Amino acid sequence: MRAKSTMNEVATEARVSLGTVSKVFNGNASVSADRRERVIAAADRLNYRRNRIAASLRSRQTRTVGIVVPDILNTFYGALVEKLENLASASGYAVMIVTAGEDPQRSCDRARMLKENQVDGMIVIPSLDGSEKLMTEIGSGMPCVIADRISAKNPFPSVATDNFDAAYQGAKYLLSLGHRQIVFAANIPRLWNTQERVTGFQQALKESKIKPNVRIVGMTVEDARTSIASLLNETERPTAIFTSNNLVTLGAISAMHDCNIEVPNQVSFLAFDDFEWLRLLRPAVSAIAQPIDQIAVEAWRLMSHQLDGRRISHPHVRAGGQLIVRQSTGKVPSAKGKGKSS
């Protein structure tokens, strides 16, 4: 294992020109079999590794795309990133994943770093609040796809769950169980996807002539826990709770434990966003699952089209959510009181 060798050294070793070596490594056909073999043998002997930094500088493309994630520990984003990397890799693209810790400023900084590293494109999940600054940072020359947290006036192609419909579906389901006092526990209304979920929820309730009850419970698990615990201690306790995302779900479960709520006998519970351990809880939690696979595939399609300069016919993709009924949702308790009915 010698020190790093250059393409020039390979050329010398193979007794060909530098350009010929370059062609071999770029799969260019116009190289005679003889020379091709000599190059490969020489590269092998020298344990040659191409310097992509140099290649990128000249060719003006890195074959790398950046992914900006607000929080890699959120399983939804973790799963999305994993799938995106596989898709990119299959198309010969490397992926640079950066995290923003839900901090819009850091999100801008990271996007800037990706640009400075000359990524060919970016798949971005904006962090809380200011996505405007982020969008101007990205600029207009850069192929870009916005995922999950889309906003009304989005300058880039985007993919997300059909949040309105998914929340609407969930609300309809709870209504069908007889619930009338349903609280939608939303993280923060500034996020456009949360806003859509709120609207979907409201629409369903309005269709049943019921006044929708939306509670803003904050962005952290702890905020959600406190907020939902106090909700559960009110005199007019809801008969069903529908959470807006997986962080709120975590907080809600804690709160129900704290308040010794029997689920679903006293309160039915429906989560937006499904993940593995929801089915391990007792009662297992019913959920609206987001179509992560589809979101990843569509995001990559939109990216891929931009990278290849192909036209995009439908730049704003919405994928349908799916209701998964488990044990945490049940018929509304009859009016005979709040007592145990197990």
Add this chain to the structure above:
Amino acid sequence: MRAKSTMNEVATEARVSLGTVSKVFNGNASVSADRRERVIAAADRLNYRRNRIAASLRSRQTRTVGIVVPDILNTFYGALVEKLENLASASGYAVMIVTAGEDPQRSCDRARMLKENQVDGMIVIPSLDGSEKLMTEIGSGMPCVIADRISAKNPFPSVATDNFDAAYQGAKYLLSLGHRQIVFAANIPRLWNTQERVTGFQQALKESKIKPNVRIVGMTVEDARTSIASLLNETERPTAIFTSNNLVTLGAISAMHDCNIEVPNQVSFLAFDDFEWLRLLRPAVSAIAQPIDQIAVEAWRLMSHQLDGRRISHPHVRAGGQLIVRQSTGKVPSAKGKGKSS
């Protein structure tokens, strides 16, 4: 927002030489205040963004480190990556995260890609099996730190939980509750860290003159579930189960639900590796928490020292695990039978 501008254009705009602009952007002090300001103003006017690819080619450093992760959805690795990125970022390093899907071959491919992209160093968590190939791929010129899945003859500095001690602690705790039939449910024995956990468990049992019972239950949640379910259906059911990692934990919880086991009345349950939702389960699951923060900090320290060419005095760091007692572990049921005692 014009098209991309170069450092040369900034120089022209600011009426200084190219070298002066470079100095300003590299924080080099030897530039007069007057010129510095002109450069900054010009760069601002042209909306200049430095091309790090070009800078890296000449300076032979990218100020980027790669992180190879076997599975980003494993919360342990997710948390580790998040912390590492913050530490790197604080030192002015960007991070390229790549995932390997627990595939050793892909792990090699990704490491190779990182090298081709000229990362200054790599923090590597090997995937299952063959870490030898991976190590030779990384080679000897590259600053490298192995995290979590260390192996006996590790050519690079490494950080991991003190797995032997952590498992020993867990076993001792179960023994102190009176358990004598304890099964250690291990994923795969080929992973060195699993091996260490097995050995720690065995040591504790041997000290109490009890024959250790280790079951290999496979690497996936589903394998673990099936395997542990059949274990629970045996006539000589253990009174306590100790799982070797979070995937096995997931499988074990499923299995106990399937078999209607009362925890901890019939079987006590202790998990290796703690994470948020373990405390949301009922009963909340006792666990050995790995010192993720410490592992991240030490990994970065080892990387940082190598990047700066400083000497490393203790290249193999072990951080202690911590027992967290919740509700899933209790005294061994008295001999009066397997009946309910709630």
Add this chain to the structure above:
DNA sequence: CTGAAAGCGCTTACAG
């Protein structure tokens, strides 16, 4: 403190 020039390791027209 400043600038002109060389060069990092590749790719890309271009001429043969």
Add this chain to the structure above:
DNA sequence: CTGAAAGCGCTTACAG
């Protein structure tokens, strides 16, 4: 099919 040369956008000695 092949090679010699220019050049990608920076940083880095070097001379002044």
